[in-house]
Amino acid sequence: MELRQLQYFLKVAQKEHVTKAAEELHVAQSAVSRQIHQLEEELGVELFMQKGRNLQLTPVGQLFRKRVESVLRDLERSVMEIHEFLDPERGEIRIGFPHSLGTHLIPTIVAEFRRHYPNVKFLFKQGTYSSLIKDVLSGEVDLAFISPFPENDGNVAGDIVMTEELFAILPQSHPLAGEEVIRLEQLADEKFVLFSQGYSLRPIVWQACLQAGFKPQIAFEGGETDTIRGLVAAGMGVSLLPETALYPTSPMQPAKVKVIEPVVTRTVGIIHRSDGKLPLVARSFRMFLLTYFKDRNNNTPPGS
Numbered sequence: 001m002e003l004r005q006l007q008y009f010l011k012v013a014q015k016e017h018v019t020k021a022a023e024e025l026h027v028a029q030s031a032v033s034r035q036i037h038q039l040e041e042e043l044g045v046e047l048f049m050q051k052g053r054n055l056q057l058t059p060v061g062q063l064f065r066k067r068v069e070s071v072l073r074d075l076e077r078s079v080m081e082i083h084e085f086l087d088p089e090r091g092e093i094r095i096g097f098p099h100s101l102g103t104h105l106i107p108t109i110v111a112e113f114r115r116h117y118p119n120v121k122f123l124f125k126q127g128t129y130s131s132l133i134k135d136v137l138s139g140e141v142d143l144a145f146i147s148p149f150p151e152n153d154g155n156v157a158g159d160i161v162m163t164e165e166l167f168a169i170l171p172q173s174h175p176l177a178g179e180e181v182i183r184l185e186q187l188a189d190e191k192f193v194l195f196s197q198g199y200s201l202r203p204i205v206w207q208a209c210l211q212a213g214f215k216p217q218i219a220f221e222g223g224e225t226d227t228i229r230g231l232v233a234a235g236m237g238v239s240l241l242p243e244t245a246l247y248p249t250s251p252m253q254p255a256k257v258k259v260i261e262p263v264v265t266r267t268v269g270i271i272h273r274s275d276g277k278l279p280l281v282a283r284s285f286r287m288f289l290l291t292y293f294k295d296r297n298n299n300t301p302p303g304s
Helices: 003-015 018-025 029-043 059-086 105-116 129-138 201-211 225-233 280-298
Strands: 048-051 054-057 091-097 120-126 143-146 156-170 181-183 191-195 217-222 239-242 255-260 265-273
Touching (some): 091 129, 105 120, 129 143, 156 225, 191 201, 191 225, 191 239, 225 239, 265 280
Parallel strands (some): 191 217
Antiparallel strands (some): 143 265, 156 255
């Protein structure tokens, strides 16, 4: 079994077509077909079956694909680790994070880290709570920012780096927009703009509303912080967002008001596989993050 056979197999599985796979691999179609045939002969199974003009993985082919993806990913990481060993200040860090941190926090952190390590590359992947954990466990990312921090998941390990407050966001014309603080129950009759199912901020906001004595009426749902902020600014409803998601990105901005009774917060953590060894450059980044947030938290004025 050769590495080339595994690479060709995976490309055909992705494209479900030998010709398309060959075009992307920049080789002849006959070469791809020959390698797949030799691989099937060596394994003694059929990996693909014809479905119309396309190819579809057989059940055993689907199982084999998962193993091949894992093997090639480990091989890629091994090559990167060698390069990092030769030059620790180079390499690639694969990091996942929720959408709510992408507006300001992640760019700020990465820019600060690259001031010290300008040759390090980053691969970013945004996702929901469950998809970020899945990406960490599968090796798609080395580290992931996640909220809330998964306290009872033994498959991942990490640290809570901050607890941040959620603020009410309202249209600028809203009667409460000029208030210094409000109680959440004052929004009981409002329409809410919330994250869709699967996003971690949704249950936090939902539970806070229930704690305040009402069930939120949902007007719109979305998966992007900018969309939620923009809809609120346009008068489509109200919402709650953490301060890290409230940095202005367009002229149209909602009003931000502190919420009391209850105070709504979320934890943000950084996780990695509990049984996995981080690449050297990812370990350096993790240590940088822990120091960064320790300094940040120590320098944050109370109530800000």
